Amino acid sequence: MKVSMAIQSLRKSLLHRTAYLGNSPSISSFLKFSEFAVSARPRLTVTSNATLKWRTGERKCRWGDFCSSNSAHNKALGSCFYSNGVSASSNHNGSSYLELTDEELMKQCEMGTFKASGPGGQHRNKRESAVRIKHIPTGIIAQAVEDRSQHKNRASALLRLRTLLALKVRNAVNLEAYSPPKELLQILPLKSTVRGSDCGPQIGPHNPKFMLGVQALLDLLSALEGSVSDAAKLLGLSTGALSRLILSDDSLRLAANELRASKGMKPLK
Amino acid sequence: MKPSLRPSFTRPWPCIASNFSTFFFQLPTPLTHARNITQIRHRHIHSSPSPPPPPQLASSPPPLLPLFLRPPEYTTTVSDLLEWHSWAKSLAASIGSSFEDSDNGPDSTLLCRELNWLMEDVLDGSDPSLMHKAVARDDPDTIISLKADVQELYSLWKQRIDERRPFQYIVGCQHWRDLILCVREGVLIPRPETEIIVELVGDVISKDEGLREGLWADLGTGSGAIAIGIAKILGNYGRVIATDLNPVAVQVASFNVERYSLQDKIEVREGSWWEPLKGVEGKVAGLVSNPPYIPSDDISGLQAEVGRHEPRLALDGGAEGMDDLLHLCNGAASMLKPGGFFAFETNGEKQCKFLVDYMQNQLPGSFCNVNTVSDFAGILRFVTGFRNR
Ligand SMILES: C[S@@+](CC[C@H](N)C(=O)[O-])C[C@H]1O[C@@H](n2cnc3c(N)ncnc32)[C@H](O)[C@@H]1O
Numbered sequence: 001m002k003v004s005m006a007i008q009s010l011r012k013s014l015l016h017r018t019a020y021l022g023n024s025p026s027i028s029s030f031l032k033f034s035e036f037a038v039s040a041r042p043r044l045t046v047t048s049n050a051t052l053k054w055r056t057g058e059r060k061c062r063w064g065d066f067c068s069s070n071s072a073h074n075k076a077l078g079s080c081f082y083s084n085g086v087s088a089s090s091n092h093n094g095s096s097y098l099e100l101t102d103e104e105l106m107k108q109c110e111m112g113t114f115k116a117s118g119p120g121g122q123h124r125n126k127r128e129s130a131v132r133i134k135h136i137p138t139g140i141i142a143q144a145v146e147d148r149s150q151h152k153n154r155a156s157a158l159l160r161l162r163t164l165l166a167l168k169v170r171n172a173v174n175l176e177a178y179s180p181p182k183e184l185l186q187i188l189p190l191k192s193t194v195r196g197s198d199c200g201p202q203i204g205p206h207n208p209k210f211m212l213g214v215q216a217l218l219d220l221l222s223a224l225e226g227s228v229s230d231a232a233k234l235l236g237l238s239t240g241a242l243s244r245l246i247l248s249d250d251s252l253r254l255a256a257n258e259l260r261a262s263k264g265m266k267p268l269k
Numbered sequence: 270m271k272p273s274l275r276p277s278f279t280r281p282w283p284c285i286a287s288n289f290s291t292f293f294f295q296l297p298t299p300l301t302h303a304r305n306i307t308q309i310r311h312r313h314i315h316s317s318p319s320p321p322p323p324p325q326l327a328s329s330p331p332p333l334l335p336l337f338l339r340p341p342e343y344t345t346t347v348s349d350l351l352e353w354h355s356w357a358k359s360l361a362a363s364i365g366s367s368f369e370d371s372d373n374g375p376d377s378t379l380l381c382r383e384l385n386w387l388m389e390d391v392l393d394g395s396d397p398s399l400m401h402k403a404v405a406r407d408d409p410d411t412i413i414s415l416k417a418d419v420q421e422l423y424s425l426w427k428q429r430i431d432e433r434r435p436f437q438y439i440v441g442c443q444h445w446r447d448l449i450l451c452v453r454e455g456v457l458i459p460r461p462e463t464e465i466i467v468e469l470v471g472d473v474i475s476k477d478e479g480l481r482e483g484l485w486a487d488l489g490t491g492s493g494a495i496a497i498g499i500a501k502i503l504g505n506y507g508r509v510i511a512t513d514l515n516p517v518a519v520q521v522a523s524f525n526v527e528r529y530s531l532q533d534k535i536e537v538r539e540g541s542w543w544e545p546l547k548g549v550e551g552k553v554a555g556l557v558s559n560p561p562y563i564p565s566d567d568i569s570g571l572q573a574e575v576g577r578h579e580p581r582l583a584l585d586g587g588a589e590g591m592d593d594l595l596h597l598c599n600g601a602a603s604m605l606k607p608g609g610f611f612a613f614e615t616n617g618e619k620q621c622k623f624l625v626d627y628m629q630n631q632l633p634g635s636f637c638n639v640n641t642v643s644d645f646a647g648i649l650r651f652v653t654g655f656r657n658r
Contacts (some may be wrong), residue, residue: 111645118373119617121462122563122584125435125574126375147446148386150461150645203414261479 189211335441483554493522
């Protein structure tokens, strides 16, 4: 490859990456040119990896005391990401999933595993340590493959699961007596007229709390049939300012547009 | 069962594990070491043909510090680095699935991922903004600092592909749990499956304070992985003895123990199985081991990265692969204190079942709650249990 082309591809991967990474990306993550998403935040498109062969059928193994894989999901890992949102079950609403500790959340999950190709253990040196977890109440699947240890992939997969829960699980909103929850106010720009000074500085996509705000924003949008202008009114912002907020984060933009598409509306650009 | 195998040769190098910067320079070359170890294990020479000796690394200097620990003392231009990267990438791509088809080795997807990790280690610590700016300004002449000379990167990647030298030996480390363990030729690269042993210990000590405060032993510690994992979850309690017959493993384990500042908690001892535990018989709260368990006849068919490069002493468990596991089962009861816990890694279902049956029927009354545990691929991998009270 010529240098100029290489630089070109590097730059592309940089642009692509900064859309997901909050803190200025470290050179190491920035230099992962490969086909895999590196960010801790999920991409809505699922990179499928032909070398992964997920086990089907059930067998008891470590982590969560059970780990089976649902064969339908094995075949179409991506499908659930595109489903039109998942509604929260009656006894659990979506925001409370996010309040669970990692351990509590893990208890609601199944660990997917590799299909054993060969005897493993001492026989094998392949740095495949992919982890795939399925959140049983919602059917949401998150996976991580790019880290260098099983341990870290598990942590990344959990983080992704949290983001996906925020993006995918919709909670009912009472529009009659709507007052935006604090998590939502915190991600709004300071010029919002409903945002009190006690909300502190605006929280950006790289703060873990950002996803809580995103969840509340998507709940509102969903209740308003995807209308950004109606949502903007309730949030004390101009339609333009709210659109800019939505467009500022890739996963938020994709989720909002998916939601709008499901209501027959045009995507925000 | 099996004679105590102690190396009869004297160590030809000084023990300098505490000196990090020179440590990796002064180990014996892999070749010398491999020969010594083969001499120790006579039974293996007769049971199957010896694997080819590790290739001599003609073009590169003697073993160095792991890449990520080296100072970034080399410089190069962004364009030279990218040129190397695209060369390496196309070399990896040219492999396709040929390694996988021949011996279940890595395919090009996995090799490309390794290439990214190599890049990560070689750039580790250098100023990220420099690379950024170079790319943003389209300035390929920007100078960046590296942990290895670009020339060395070419030769390392050639070793990876042409000689099938394991990636972890190339970069000198393995990421394992939340640890980064230094490894080199002569020491087994810890496997992801083995991470589970630490989880199992975690479960046990969370239920039994007495075990948490006790003495733990990791037999055949290799890089020190399990011992360090356990020491970290024991927190302020307990103590660990880590042993290995292989002096290179003893030194690498000591190096890793010190890197994690655990030298007050983990004592690394050299010797064959029970020998280094003299004096603590009946006092051990927990005993863990991932001993060699591959049947001798399977060694020649192993994936090249494993069979050609990893130490046979760490892999070959005798005719059925059970020599060392049985030796451990036989001695465990007298080593453990009443109520003490053990966990052993095995080759899979067959060995697991055999051992459970063996412990229950051949060693009646010694153990209780003998169980098997699967790894993440669903293969029965571990045997666990407790010494009867
Ligand atoms: C499969 S490796 C495991 C290394 C490490 N515990 C791990 O899990 O990564 C087996 C280890 O047992 C050691 N070993 C082999 N025979 C031994 C013996 N007779 N006494 C003590 N250790 C021995 C080898 O040197 C090797 O480090």
